[in-house]
Every structure is written in structure tokens, then in C-alpha cells.
Amino acid sequence: MVERVCVIGAGVIGSLFAGHLAQVAEVSVLTRRREHADALEADGLRVTGRSDLQAHVRASSDPDALAPFDLGIVATKAGGLAEAASSLEGRFPDATMMTVLNGLGAEEAVRARGAWPIVSAVTFMSGTKHSDTEVEYILDTETWLGPYEGTPFEQVEEITALIVESGLKAEALPDLLPAQWSKLIFNATVNAVAALTGLRHDRHFAAEELPTDLGHLVHDLVDEGKAVAAAAGVELHDDPWEMNVLATRRGSAHYPSMLEDVEARRETEIDLITGALVREADRHGVPAPLHQALYRLVKAKEASW
């Protein structure tokens, strides 16, 4: 039975999980900054937008101060994963850990620090953090969960049911890799293009009328990614080009997190997203010159600050 959940990393995604799950479970939050934990302890966590919730949560920046939990949701940014995983090492032996980061390889980073059963997840929901204690729920799209290295599927289904009960959308898949790769290709394409052009994920990403239209480049990037997936033996869950077209037809254009990072002059997740795709291309001997080009451009943009 999953009755106690700890969210590790309370950015947008972590806060959305914490705020919702607190309606159906005991929720604690492990934060990086002490002030963040203090604010959550004092004020709780408010969710606005698609949900309207006020959640009571326990919070600490010290893993030793956390009560035991059944499920740990690792929802840091790529740059915070190593630190978060090492803070869990040697603790919470009865917990199951669920990773819900962009890119590939988060499960391996957690496994390197302990023998917990692991559940893989990718999420398509999005939001905006207005403060340490308030998050706006914007896109109420699904989170997909799957077993990692022999975790029983029943356990994945139980966690999925809890997330659905909390008011979020979720689906359990026997094999998450096809979905992770669909999201990886989608993310590598949309995030890097948004970061370089300054465009939100809007209709330009699907436009293929004029030869200079951006949609041609987006299509070529998706095709490159699909060739890498095929070489890696992965059959995609969703076609990233269709994901792109559908997303750009939504009412309001999504603000890709890498564009937010670039505008704030923060280090981006490019190494874990596009970098993961380019490394897979190398490993399988498939060319990925356009993703390689965008990878170098975003790294150079970071170097310009």
C-alpha cells in the first residue's frame, strides 16, 4: 500500500505531484534550499490553474529529518539529479523510487545509489511556479509509468491508480521505453528550437508552406530522432511529429522549459535531452547532424553568458 509519498525536488513537476498527492496520501518534500522547506512547512502548497488546491505537506532540506515513505518521486531537473540520488543513498530501504525527469538515464543514476525497486515515468503535464509555495497547473496532460528492471507491473499500476485518484492523469505501460523515446525526440526537437529562436511552442513549429518555414526543420529533426530510435531497436509509442502538430494546435502556446532557462540565463538540460539522443546516435552508428548542430548551438549560447 502506498500511503506515504516523498517528492524529491519541488520544481514545477514535483510541486504538481506533491500538491495533488497530498489530497490522498501523506506527502513530504525534500528540497534543495532550506528556505523552500521552511516556506512549505509554514504555508503549505497552493495549486492554481487546472486544479484549485491547498495542500498540507511536511518539508525539509535534510534527508535525515524526513519520515519514512513508501514512494519517492524523484522530480529534480537534470542538473540536480546526482545530488538528489546521493542524498537518498543508504536511506529509506522499504521505499520504491519513481523517476520523472527529462532525457534518458535517470533510473541508472538512482540505481547507482541503492537497490530500491524503481518505476520509470515520463510526464507531459506542465505548469508555472509562481513562488516556493504556489504552482499553476497549465497542461493537464498525462504521466506515463512503467517498470524498471523487474519491478512488478502491479506495483506500477498501484502507483498509477494513486496518481489518478489524486486528480492527475496517468497511465501504466508494461514497457515505458517507447514512450520515453517519443518524449525524448519531441523534447530534444522542441526545446532546442525554442531555446534558439525565442519562440514558444506555437504554430511556427508545424508550418511547412514556405521553404524557409520552421516546420521543415522540426520535421527533419524528428526524422533524425526516429532513425536513432529505430537503430536502438525501439518502436515509438507516439509519433513525435504528430505530438508536435497536436500540441501547436492547442489554444495557448506552451513555454518550453529550455526557453525559460535561456531567458533566465540558467544552465539548460541540453546535455540530458539532446545530449542523450546524440550519444545514442553515436552508440548505434547513426548520423544525427541536425541534433548535433543544435546541441553545439545551445552549448555555445550557454557559453555566451
Added chain:
Amino acid sequence: MVERVCVIGAGVIGSLFAGHLAQVAEVSVLTRRREHADALEADGLRVTGRSDLQAHVRASSDPDALAPFDLGIVATKAGGLAEAASSLEGRFPDATMMTVLNGLGAEEAVRARGAWPIVSAVTFMSGTKHSDTEVEYILDTETWLGPYEGTPFEQVEEITALIVESGLKAEALPDLLPAQWSKLIFNATVNAVAALTGLRHDRHFAAEELPTDLGHLVHDLVDEGKAVAAAAGVELHDDPWEMNVLATRRGSAHYPSMLEDVEARRETEIDLITGALVREADRHGVPAPLHQALYRLVKAKEASW
């Protein structure tokens, strides 16, 4: 004899020509804005930096108010070329016109408006305009001139000599196309990369140590451009990669004009620079996927404003 020069378009390059040539010839300036002409008439033109000059020039925004001239130097930005050429139509029958724009095709645009002898030029000098009447001369690199459609080479040499006498660096070449293509490939590469990354033309453009280093992309872009030149039957005057490496070793990093345009959210010259290269690639059936990608990214960046 070239005794009267008219500079058409007084941006950085036009102002550098006007300020220097006024030391050895009668110089008039045709401006787009009337206030610009009024300021030049009232205050003259000041050149600082590598030169220290105060020039007396005549100026007008009305072509009918200009005195006849022997040499017209068309130095507009790409976006102002059509308007400038049409303002010359039916006038100044005894003049020779010299074009000194980025990209390819400026000569054809002038030829479409009149039968003047035409001299082609590319310039590598650079500067910064501080006001309508003050320009700072920064890179004192050469301007190369060549005949266009049967203009006698002696005439090219005479104009070159006048430019040298005025204090600028210039060289007459029997065939300018190899130099124009060298600059086109260099410009398409450096300007687009700078516009997308926010980097000045600094050491990152030549770095090829780590796999994610920007120099790899710059090298690939140059190689793509060289393949297009080869398909077009052009033997390059200079290797654009060597031009890139040399330029990044200079003391202070050059501020590419397309980066200035992007920062000011002005329309860039991408259509005439990268666009020209991509159109040549199409015409000769050579692939140029990386230049095509950068072309679409810069157009998308313009669309984000």
C-alpha cells in the same frame, strides 16, 4: 577621372567610405531619412577609431537634389537595396556604380535599373555608428574590387587607387567572384551562428576540442559552403575556415552585424546571405542541410518578435 563620389546608404560601411573619400574627392551622400541628410549637411561626418577625421559632405534624401557624380557607392543593407537602386533609375548617366553589400546579387539589382558600368566590391572592414554624423572605424581590413560585366579593369584600378589614397585598404582583383564567395561562406556561417548563440565572433568559433565545441559546427558549415562553391565552378580566393580562425585570434572579438540586428530586433540580412548560399545549393543540386537549418532558425527568431 573620379573626382565626385556619391555614397548611397550611410550605414557603417557607407559612412566609412564617405568620411575617408571626402579627404580626396567631393563627396555627397544619399540617405533614406531626411533628418540624417540634414545632420550631415549641418555637422559634417566624424570618423574616430582607426582614423581621426572630420569630413565635409553634401547630403540629401532626395536623389534629384544631388549634384552629378563620377562614382556611386551603393552601400545599403540588403533590405534597402531595391529602394536605393530604384532611386538611381534614369539618373546620373555618366556615373559608374560600385556595389558593396553582403551576399550575392547586388550587381543584378542595380543593373535592372540602369546601364551604368558596375564595379563589384566586398569589404571586410567594420565599425560602429555612434550617431548619424559619427562612425568609429574598428577593423581596418581590406575592400576588394573587381569588374562586373565587362567594366574595364583599369577603371577598377583607378577606383581602388582613390580608396587607398583616402586612407582605406583596398585591392583590385581581375575576378571578384572567388572573393565574394569566400566572404559569402564566411558570413553565412559566422553571422547566423552569432545571431543564434549571442556570441561575438570569438574563440568559441574555432574551438574543436570537446565533441560539443562550436568549432565543429562552424567547420561543417564552411565545408558545406565550399561544396556549394565547387558545384558552382568557383575556386575560392580564401579558405573561409582559415578566415574564421585568423579573425578569432585578433585581440577583440568582432560584433557580427546580424547579432546587432537580432539584439535590436531588426530584420536581419539572412535572406541575402545564408539565403543566397542555400539558393545556389538548390540550383546546383548540392545538399546544404546545416545552412538550411540555420536559415530557418534565424527566420523563426525574426518571427518571434
